[in-house]
Amino acid sequence: MTERARPNGVADHLLLANTPWAVGARLLLLALASLVLVYGRDPALHSGFHAGLLWRNALPVFLLLLLLYGFSGRTLLSILLGTGVTWLVFSVNAIKELNMGEPLMPGDLVLVHQVLHNIGFFAHYTGHRRVLLLLAMLVFAGLLWLVWKLEKRWFRLRWMPRLGLVALSLVMLITLHRGNGFWQEAYANEGLVGYQPWAPLEAVEKVGFMAGLVRMTQDYQITLPKADKALVAHFAESHADDVQARMERKLPAELPDIVVVQSEAFFDPGVLKGVNFGEFTPNFERLAATGITGSLTTPTYGGGTIRTEFETLTGYPMQAFQSVVYPYYGLVRPWMPSVPRRLQAFGYSTTLFHPFLGSFWNRDQVMPQLGFEHLHFVQDFGDAQHAGAYVSDHALFDYVLAHLDANSHQPQYAMVITMENHGPWNNDPGALARVLDGHPLPSGLSPAGTGELTYYLSHLVNGDQALGDFAKQLLARPHWTVLVFYGDHLPALPHAFSDLGFDDGKGDTEEHTRYLLVSNRPLVPRHADLSSYDLPGLLFDVTGLPEDGYLALASTIRQAWAQDHYEHGPHFGQIQFNAAILEVNCGHKLSKTGKCKRHLLPVADSISSHAH
Structure with missing residues (x-):
């Protein structure tokens, strides 16, 4: 060519x-x-x-x-x-x-x-x-x-x-x-x-x-479902006295300091075959026996912490919003009557403690919208002691105690989100494994399962000891103090869970975490299995604080459900889900009749005027 x-x-x-x-x-x-x-x-x-x-x-x-x-x-x-x-x-x-x-x-x-x-x-x-x-x-x-x-x-x-x-x-x-x-x-x-x-x-x-x-x-094209307004209104009307009573509660003469601890991946391994309840969490069991405790159903497994976090801060069930995977991206709005926003209206100082990056899960942007005045992220912990990759629960709790002591001039609400036992759980715990001395692992574990459980249990035992020390000092304070402690989800230990199996024969994603609520004031111990979205109502019931909007309806639903001996759970669950959907779609807290009335005062102003 x-x-x-x-x-x-x-x-x-x-x-x-x-x-x-x-x-x-x-x-x-x-x-x-x-x-x-x-x-x-x-x-x-x-x-x-x-x-x-x-x-x-x-x-x-x-x-x-x-x-x-x-x-x-x-x-x-x-x-x-x-x-x-x-x-x-x-x-x-x-x-x-x-x-x-x-x-x-x-x-x-x-x-x-x-x-x-x-x-x-x-x-x-x-x-x-x-x-x-x-x-x-x-x-x-x-x-x-x-x-x-x-x-x-x-x-x-x-x-x-x-x-x-x-x-x-x-x-x-x-x-x-x-x-x-x-x-x-x-x-x-x-x-x-x-x-x-x-x-x-x-x-x-x-x-x-x-x-x-x-x-x-x-x-997932439908962002928010439509609520069955008639279902919610009918329940509110048939339980009008109970809803009204919750809304008309008088503020206690002494407002308690409230500390809520969301413990990373906490659960009791006693649900595993070959493990006794409380064997690795004796301090949790001791505290639980003095207050209200039970299993806690959470909307996530292995991760996705903010799903449980959102439920405990708002009372809204994630299950009601099927198209929303991560609520801190698109669902949270400044109007939402969250727990910290309600408490802030009562005169509380509201503070978040989380020894990790504020940008993670968008918390630095979302938490102020949910009513937190003060935010403490990893940069505030300086050279705090670590346990493995993250700030230890001991160091975190010491930091929280110092903050409470320095700000005792007004009632405190502290949300504490731990990091020590964060995954992945297939790492070497190093010297921390010494805390397992006297706590032999169950038999039947593969090498991979042994590695996972050794790492997880080392941090679990260390965190349980930190909880015991923290609760002892916290509840010894003369001021009325309430402590809520719960696990956000089970850890992902696929090999260990497969090797051992669970006592109830269920799968790992079907198991539950644990919670407790204790106080340094008289409290009748009892057992109640809850979902994480029930915790706000439980807290307001125990402290006697007034409720309103969806929260008052949700607490009334929970009470009616218990009086029904839990025989019609799906029916009451649908009422609660629809009430949450209705309030979120409304963009304002619901009225006492379970209806959307946007002409009401903004939530903080409404609660403040009611309290005074």
Whole structure:
């Protein structure tokens, strides 16, 4: 070929690249790559050949590859980049399933910036260090650059067909996400046999991760459900005297200091086979025997702390808002009559103590909206003693005691969120393992299970000792003081839990944490199994503080439920969920008749005027 003939040869190649056969071959290659990717990464597709499930799982990946091909015009580059993105998504999903007992869900997208800004923290869960992750990213980037340079330019489509592919893939991705037209029918129950929206982990194990994620994005389009107003109003009217009595309570002559401790991953391992109750938490059991205690049902497992946190601060059940995964992103509003906001209106100073980054879970932005005047995050703890990676519970509690003593001129509300026993729990506890002397681990543990339980129990025993010391000093104060202590969720100990099993035969995500409420004033000990959203009502009942809005209704519902001997739980649960939905949709606390009346005073002003 002469130099003059070469341009014509290039033109022939370009013509070949844009023939329908050539384009069709490349699209077929993208489709095959997407099928291989999801089949290779998703064990849910290995139990048998299900063509319907396979294409429903492969479709989102194919549309991603198609979009990349439209932008780049390079087939191999699109497949390589799409493979990297798909591998990353499946890997993150596997980590979340292992540590939290649930798959990636649409609401997790709000946490992308959290992961990027706290990559060191999340890197612990991958089993790799930041340097290795950075090295892997650099190698992959280098590979992408190499393919970009080597893939021949004459195989690229002209810009018009590429623009059409970009438009087509974007339209299909958007309509797939929204569940428009055919897509809603394609991912309905008939096509995804076994899909259960209330059990996302079991759902993706049956229908595949990608298909389950598509279905969840379609289901999550409704942000807030509508409330059954008649159901709430009927209950309020039939229990008008009880609701009125709660609203008309007089403030106690002496307002108690209130300390609420949310203990990271606290639960009693006595629910495990071969472990006795209280064996590793003797101080908790001793305190619990003097007050109100029981099991605590929380809305998360292994992580997602803010779900439990939100329930205990507002009384709103997360289960009422199925489309909301992380309440600190989009659900919290400044008007919400939270516990600290109500107490602030009574004259309390409200303070949050959390020895970790304020930006984590968006707490530095959200907590002031929920009524906290003072925030103490990790930078305020200076060189406080650590137990493992985080500030120890001993150091945290000492810091809280010093704060209470320095601010005794007004009633105090302190929310304390611990960090010592935060996961991952497959690390070496180091010298802290000495606290397990005299506490032998149960038999039947694998090496992995032994490692998990040793790390967790070392911090649990250390934290239980810190609780005992803290409660002794806190309740010895002459001022009336109330202490609430609870676990936010079970730890993710997959190997240990699998090795031992639970006494009741249930799975790890079905087990409960524990709580206690004690005081240095006379308190009749009793047992009551609760959900974390019941704790605000319990606190106001014990202290005799007036309630209003949803909180008064929720406490009345709980009382009626108990008087019914818990025989009609689902009915009372629906009333409470609908009351929460109604108040959140209203954007204002409910009236005593269970109705939305926006012309009422703002919550703080209303409570203040009532108190005075």
